[in-house]
Amino acid sequence: MSEASTSPERDRRGRREADAEELLACDDCMSPADAFSVVASETRLSILEALWRSEETPVRFSDLRREVGMRDSAQFNYHLGKLTDQFVVRTDEGYDLRHAGKAVVRAVLAGTFNESPDVEPFGVGDPCVACGAELRASYADETFAVACPDCGKPHGKYAFPPGGLNDRDETELLRAFDQRVRHLHCLAADGVCPECNGRMTTKIVEADDPDEAPLGLSVHVEHVCAQCRHRLRSSVGLSLLDQSDVVSFYRERGVDLSATPYWTLPWCVSDEYVEVLDRDPWALRVAIPEGDETLTVTLGPDLGIREAERGA
Structure with missing residues (x-):
């Protein structure tokens, strides 16, 4: 291939960069x-x-x-x-x-510019989805994290502005973090950067080496902003928390999904429930168990639900 030839992906990337430069070019x-x-x-x-x-x-x-x-x-x-x-x-x-x-x-x-607090780790009160030990929360370097102290499995680690610590006890802090994570991924999945409101692209990523995979997930979702380059990684399940099929499935079983911490939902913090059906284009199947029934959803490359089936 000659140097003048470009791939479709490179063409798209070039157009995005040109658009960003045009937006930033302003005489006034x-x-x-x-x-x-x-x-x-x-x-x-x-x-x-x-x-x-x-x-x-x-x-x-x-x-x-x-x-x-x-x-x-x-x-x-x-x-x-x-x-x-x-x-x-x-x-x-x-x-x-x-x-x-x-x-x-x-x-x-x-507190983005003038605060840099740390919070002593504290018990979350919920079990690790992998080993059952009590999860612990920690805060340092403007980042909030929930992880298992026994097996080390991460259950989420995201930026959290220092001002969010003010006037909140541990329970309120966990609730705020849960809602923030949902908000971040909801915006990103809709193509809006939560940092600068620029255009955000979403892609499915499969790690070559599961042991070195980001977030400990062999299959995960990656959102990248074309304007400010903000990057957000997550499990596939997190993108489904506000999907109507999933919300209805839980509501019919007396569970308010919006009030259920995402880290207590195994399909939100693990890729154990994700099956790769195809890679070109991407097609995934996610099993969402609740009680004695399972909702199985099939996702396309945009993470939209193409099919939803219920079964025992």
């Missing part, structure tokens, strides 16, 4: 370095936080200055002017946050 856009320098001021952060806290927006200049607690009107106007257009929008009625301004405040509240 502020460079990332300039954007960070603008908000690198305690006064400007105070202005953004004051707008965030305001129950009614837009906020008039005098009311906003009073809320920030700055007496010098000219100095306050200088800092507000630096934020206007990129982080704050000015209207006839006053000032309000733009999306970028809200993102900055959310990042501060989440």
Whole structure:
């Protein structure tokens, strides 16, 4: 094959990169370095936080200055002017946050830039799906993990902003982590990056060596953002938690799947229940047992359910 020839996958990748560059190419856009320098001021952060806290927006200049607690009107106007257009929008009625301004405040509240806490490992109260020992949860380096201390089987390890630890006991923290994991994979499966809202692609990956497979899974799902390159890996089962066939199957048996921690569902943390039917294109069969009945679903390469059957 000549150097000028390209594969379809390479063509698609090239188009995605070109699209991303086009989106980022903007004559009126502020460079990332300039954007960070603008908000690198305690006064400007105070202005953004004051707008965030305001129950009614837009906020008039005098009311906003009073809320920030700055007496010098000219100095306050200088800092507000630096934020206007990129982080704050000015209207006839006053000032309000733009999306970028809200993102900055959310990042501060989440502790993304200024917090780095650790949490001592604690018992989850649920058994490992592999050996039955009690699972333990841990938090370090802005990552929350649930794993078995006895056999070492991982039951999930994902980024969790430090702000999520605030005002939550262990039970509430586990619930928040469970919901966050579901949310991350729901967005990713729908093609939306949970980090930047860019286009996310989904593919099924089969490891050559099961012993060295990511997440300890020989077959797993990988979501990758074409814009920010954020990568999210998971078991095949996690993509099925909000599928109507699966939700109905559990509901008919008196189980609220949305309130059931995903790590207690063996088909969500193991590939033992996954069977590869075809690889070109991908076709998978997943067995979902509950009580004395099993729901068997067949998935296509997009992880959509093609068939669903129930049996003993």
